[in-house]
Amino acid sequence: MTTYKGIRGLTIRTVAGDTDPVALGDIWYNNVAKKVRIGKTTAASWSTGGNLNQARYALGAFGSQTANAVFGGFNPPSILALVEEYDGTSWTEVNNIPTSIYRNAGCGTQTAGLTMPGRTSGNTTETYEYDGTNWTETGDYPAPTSRTCAAGTQTAGLGYSGYSPAGAKTSEYNGSTWTEVNDVGTARYNSTFGGLQTAALFITGYPESPPTSVVTNVESYDGTNWTEIADVNTGRAELASTIQGTPSSMAIYGGGPPTGALTETWDGTSWTETTDMPAAKGACSGGGTEDAGLVAGGNPGVQATVFEFKGVHVAAGSVTSS
Numbered sequence: 001m002t003t004y005k006g007i008r009g010l011t012i013r014t015v016a017g018d019t020d021p022v023a024l025g026d027i028w029y030n031n032v033a034k035k036v037r038i039g040k041t042t043a044a045s046w047s048t049g050g051n052l053n054q055a056r057y058a059l060g061a062f063g064s065q066t067a068n069a070v071f072g073g074f075n076p077p078s079i080l081a082l083v084e085e086y087d088g089t090s091w092t093e094v095n096n097i098p099t100s101i102y103r104n105a106g107c108g109t110q111t112a113g114l115t116m117p118g119r120t121s122g123n124t125t126e127t128y129e130y131d132g133t134n135w136t137e138t139g140d141y142p143a144p145t146s147r148t149c150a151a152g153t154q155t156a157g158l159g160y161s162g163y164s165p166a167g168a169k170t171s172e173y174n175g176s177t178w179t180e181v182n183d184v185g186t187a188r189y190n191s192t193f194g195g196l197q198t199a200a201l202f203i204t205g206y207p208e209s210p211p212t213s214v215v216t217n218v219e220s221y222d223g224t225n226w227t228e229i230a231d232v233n234t235g236r237a238e239l240a241s242t243i244q245g246t247p248s249s250m251a252i253y254g255g256g257p258p259t260g261a262l263t264e265t266w267d268g269t270s271w272t273e274t275t276d277m278p279a280a281k282g283a284c285s286g287g288g289t290e291d292a293g294l295v296a297g298g299n300p301g302v303q304a305t306v307f308e309f310k311g312v313h314v315a316a317g318s319v320t321s322s
Contacts, residue, residue: 036319049306061285062106062113065292072101105150116148139177149193151200190237194245198223240286242293254281
C-alpha cells in the first residue's frame with residue numbers, strides 16, 4: 001500500500017485537534033477527529049456580527065474588525081451624534097461626537113481616529129480627533145464639503161474628493177493642520193476609499209457634474225500624484241470598503257444603484273468579484289482589512305445589521321481519498 005512516508009520520506013505529525021496557525025500545504029493527523037487534515041485555500045466569506053444599538057445610514061467609521069468605532073449618521077428625521085465602539089462581538093455607546101453629523105468619513109484606529117467634514121444643516125469644515133474616550137476639534141478642512149474620502153492615520157491623514165464645492169480637491173493632515181495638494185484625476189462623490197496618506201485608493205462613485213451614472217474609475221495616490229489604475233468590474237456609489245486596506249489589498253462591498261450586496265477584492269493588479277454580502281447595503285460604514293473586514297448600518301431602510309468579511313485565506317480541511 002502506498003503511504004505518505006513512502007512518497008515523501010516523512011511521517012505525518014499527530015495533533016490533538018488542528019494546528020494553529022495553518023499554512024498552505026501543512027499536513028497533519030487530527031487524533032480527535034481521526035482524520036488527516038491539510039492547510040488549503042478557502043474562499044472569501046461573510047458572517048453576521050453584533051447589531052448596532054442605533055440603526056443608521058450615512059455614518060462614519062474608523063478602526064478594525066474587532067476594534068471599530070462608528071459615529072454620526074442619519075435616522076430620519078434625526079442627524080445623530082451617537083458614537084458606538086465594537087469589540088468584535090457587541091457595540092457599546094460611548095461619548096458623543098461634538099456635532100450631530102452625517103455623510104462624513106474617518107481614518108485611523110478606535111483609539112486614535114480622525115474624522116472628515118460632513119453635513120449638518122449644510123456642508124462643514126470641522127474635523128475631529130478621537131483618543132478612544134474624548135473628541136477634540138482640530139484644524140478646519142480647507143473648504144466646506146461632505147461625502148469626503150479618507151485615508152491614513154490621526155497624525156498623517158488624507159481627505160479627497162467629496163460633494164460640491166470640494167470636487168477634485170485633495171488635502172493632507174499633519175496632526176494639526178490641513179494642506180491642499182494635487183487634485184484627484186476625476187472629481188466624483190459617494191465613492192469609497194482606504195489606505196495611507198502615501199498609498200491610498202479612490203474607488204468608483206458619481207461624477208460631480210452631471211451625476212448621471214456611476215463610474216468604474218479607480219485612482220491610486222503615491223503621496224504626490226493620483227494615477228488611474230484598473231477599473232472595478234461594477235460601478236456603484238454609496239459603497240463601503242476595508243478602510244485600512246492598501247493599494248495592494250482591498251475589498252469593496254455594497255452600494256448602488258440599485259443598492260446591492262456585491263463584493264469585489266483587489267490584489268494590486270485587478271478586481272475580482274467574490275462572495276456577496278448576506279444582504280444588500282448602501283451608505284454603510286466600513287472597517288478593517290481585506291483579510292478581516294467589517295460593514296455596519298446602511299440602507300435600504302435604516303439598518304442596524306453588521307457583517308464581517310474574511311478574504312481568501314488558508315484554513316484546515318480534511319483530506320479525502322478518491
